[in-house]
Amino acid sequence: MEFQITKNAKNLIYGLIGTGLVLTGIGLATGMGDDHFSTRLLTNGIINGFFFFSLGLGALFFLALSYATETGWYASVKRVIEGVAGFLPYGMAIFGLVLLTITFMHGAHIYIWMDPDMTDPTSHHYDKIIDGKSAYLNPIFFWIRTLVYFSVYLIFLRGFQKRSIEEDRIGGTELHFKNYRKGATFLVFFAVFSSTSAWDWLMSIDAHWFSTLFGWYTFAGMWCSTMVVLVMTTLYLKSLGHLEKVNDSHIHDLGKWTFATSFLWSYLFFSQFMLIWYANIGEEVTYYQMRIENFKVIYFSMFVINFAFPMLILMSRDAKRNIGVLISIGLVILCGHWLDVYIMVSGGSLGMHAHIGSLEIGMALLMAGIFIYTVLNNLTKVPLTPVNHPFLDESVHHEI
Amino acid sequence: MSDKVIYVMYDDDEVLKDGAKKLVSKGVKINEVFSPFPIHGIDPIIGVKQTRLGIMAFLYGLTGLTVATLGMRYFMVVDWPMNIGGKPNFSYLQNMLAFVPITFEFTVLCAAHGMAITYLLLNKTLPGMPAQNPDPRTTDDKFVMEIRLNENPSMSEGDLDAIIKETGFIEIDKKDIK
Secondary structure (H helix, E strand, O other), X not given: OOOOOOHHHHHHHHHHHHHHHHHHHHHHHHHOOOOOHHHHHHXXXXXXXHHHHHHHHHHXXXXXHHHHOOOOHHHHHHXXXXXXXXXXXXXXXXXXXXXXXXXXXXXXXXOHHHOHHHHOOXXXXXXXXXXXXXXXXXXXXXXXXXXXXXXXXXXXXXXXXXXXXXXXXXXXXXXXXXXXXXXXXXXXXXXHHHHHHHHHXXXXXXXXXXXXXXXXXXXXXXXXXXXXXXXXXXXXXXXXXXXOOOOHHHHHHHHHHHHHHHHHHHHHHHHHHHHHHHHXXXXXXXXXXXXXXXXXXXXXXXXXXXXXXXXHHHOOHHHHOOHHHHHHHHHHHHHHHHHHHHHHHHHHHOHHXXXXXXXXXXXXXXXXXXXXXXXXHHXXXXXXOOOOOOOHHHHHOOOO | OOEEEEEEEEXXXXXXXXXXXXXXXXXXXXXXXXXXXXXXXXXXHHOOOOOOHHHHHXXXXXXXXXXHHHXXXXXXXXXXXXXXXXXXXXXXXXXXXXXXXXXXXXXXXXXXXXXXHHHHHHOOOOOOOOOOOOOHXXXXXXXXXXXXXXXXXXXXXXXXXXXXXXXXXXXXXXXXXX
């Protein structure tokens, strides 16, 4: 409504999509015919499909969390969170399309458990471990679960969006308490789904390997990237003169969330890594052996980026209130978490054949362009500041 | 040096805040405000400097990090190499991962305790220290502003009284200190 996509933003979006298309085209032209090309293409589909989908999902989670905990300060940035969460249906469509293609290709060497030969005792590809897991890891149950996740997320997202606009019109606390209940209910679903969906979509790429921590690890990375996106979107809208009720303290709080979730992610990274390193069991170490052998430099630099950067730079109060620091650190962390997803996925699907070329970068830029366009477009459709949120007054006077 | 201190009592934090704004705008220096709970936004009004406790916490944390690293290297590698799960026990660096949890815990322990003790010490509120607030009612439902005469050399006591009278206080109390 009050916000329109500016000319600069349009140029950025077209630039990203254009560069993305060109690089993807180069990648397609040069890579076509390679042995692992289709696997590589679909691996990129999962990486970018999941990464950008997870940004929307993280925003939905944060919205539900704020409702369930009756948080006050976030009321004036609520529409930004909703705008980012609004990417969810588009993310689902893209990610779902990639998953569907992979299913029709019998796993495309990514989800090897989708290959019927793996569970056929007469085949010479027969894999006893995967056969043992086939009660859970089979295409039909996989799709049932995926559709359940998608539909639950979508139902809650629609509900929150609808009530948010309605609240502007009617006011009162009835809608607020409904949001409160729905937020808490969502968290119950999300507590289970965040783990199981990470197992289904990402962990099952390394079908022999498992880690109970994997779901939280993926979730922490997602949450951190989402907070970065929220900070940057808020700062962007603020720089255009919108969100006049957002002050330094809100920015500071969003920065704090970025800082805290970076730690959460590093903590879970380390917990998973150290336990497996210490126990040193053959079945478990394969995951890290594969990644350290083939991705040594990016794997550890990714950890340094996602841990040390936010720790050292975002620690001070002034840094969390400095727009330049927040934006530059945010971009770096965002790339770091993209690399994290990149290694999670291609470490299992391509292993030693994986490398970052123009296809990888091109597809990421393309998706980033679509993501930014969708989020900004969502923001043009609603008033940027809610008027009847019961905690709006508290949020306006937020001071830390 | 002798000095006179004025305690002005209010029964509402917003009234005190407005009063403080009025006093400061007329050039009065307010030395301290006593309140049963933190008053949002009072710090910039009376000119309290941003706390440097965070910097101290960082330094205490660094101390903890260093002590833990040196200590564990000495205990587990140099003095008596410990063989745990067959991990390399001749080198700190190769076995570093095993030491991370303890390093982390000790860093947090030092930062938290150092910060808490520094805070209590600076505020003179360590257990057993005499109370600093002028009136026990400031721990219940009253708010007191403290103004010192020799911090306001440009104003006489009468000038101050006249300005304070406009701020809606409920009680005023003066004390000579040596």
